[in-house]
Amino acid sequence: MKTKFNIRFILPALVAILLLAAAFIAPSKPVFYIIGDSTTRNSNRPQCGWGEVVGELFDTIKINISNQAMAGRSTRTFISEGRWDKVMSTIKPGDHTHTNIDGSRINAASVVEGLRMLKDCHLKDYLLTK
Numbered sequence: 001m002k003t004k005f006n007i008r009f010i011l012p013a014l015v016a017i018l019l020l021a022a023a024f025i026a027p028s029k030p031v032f033y034i035i036g037d038s039t040t041r042n043s044n045r046p047q048c049g050w051g052e053v054v055g056e057l058f059d060t061i062k063i064n065i066s067n068q069a070m071a072g073r074s075t076r077t078f079i080s081e082g083r084w085d086k087v088m089s090t091i092k093p094g095d096h097t098h099t100n101i102d103g104s105r106i107n108a109a110s111v112v113e114g115l116r117m118l119k120d121c122h123l124k125d126y127l128l129t130k
Contacts, residue, residue, distance in 0.1 A: 028092075029062060029063055029064050030062075030063050030064070030094040030095050030096065030126075031063070031064045031065075031066050031090075031091070031092075031095045031096070032058065032063055032064070032065050032066065032095070032096045032097075032098070032123060032126070033066050033068055033087050033091065033095065033096065033097045033098070034051040034054070034065070034066065034067045034068060034069055034097075034098050034100070035068050035069055035078065035083075035084070035087065035097060035098065035099045035100070035101070036049070036051060036069035036073075036098075036099065036100035036101050037069060037070070037071060037072065037073050037074070037100075037101050038071035038072060039100060040052075040067065040069035040100050041067055041069035041070060041071055042071050043071060044071075049067075049069060049071070050100075051067040051069050051100075052067060055067075057127060057128055058126050058127055058128060059126050059127070059128050062125075062126050063123075063126040066087075068083060068086065068087055069100070070083065073101065074101060075101050078101065096122075096123045
């Protein structure tokens with residue numbers, strides 16, 4: 001009989017503790033994955049790719065920025081080196097990707113302005129206001 005009393009007490013207490021703990025777990029933010037070449041990430045300083053600075057234009061309280069670009073990569077090498085698989089293994093519903101390989105005339109400002117003009121792109125909801 002003592003065992004039944006303990007179970008009746010412990011089970012509701014455990015459920016209450018789990019529900020309380022779940023209330024403090026922050027929901028995961030969407031991720032903006034940037035995929036590209038040296039125009040997006042360039043380690044030859046003082047140069048840099050637009051993907052290295054575009055995060056400053058987003059509200060990172062609402063979205064994470066993940067620059068997966070690598071200088072000198074083509075679409076073929078990005079895939080063959082497993083870089084695309086790395087993105088695909090972590091992407092979840094609500095995340096966004098932007099692919100920019102061989103886009104030498106692209107910069108962070110033009111990407112952001114392009115996002116602002118897209119009516120159906122929810123990524124613009126995460127941009128900081130001017």
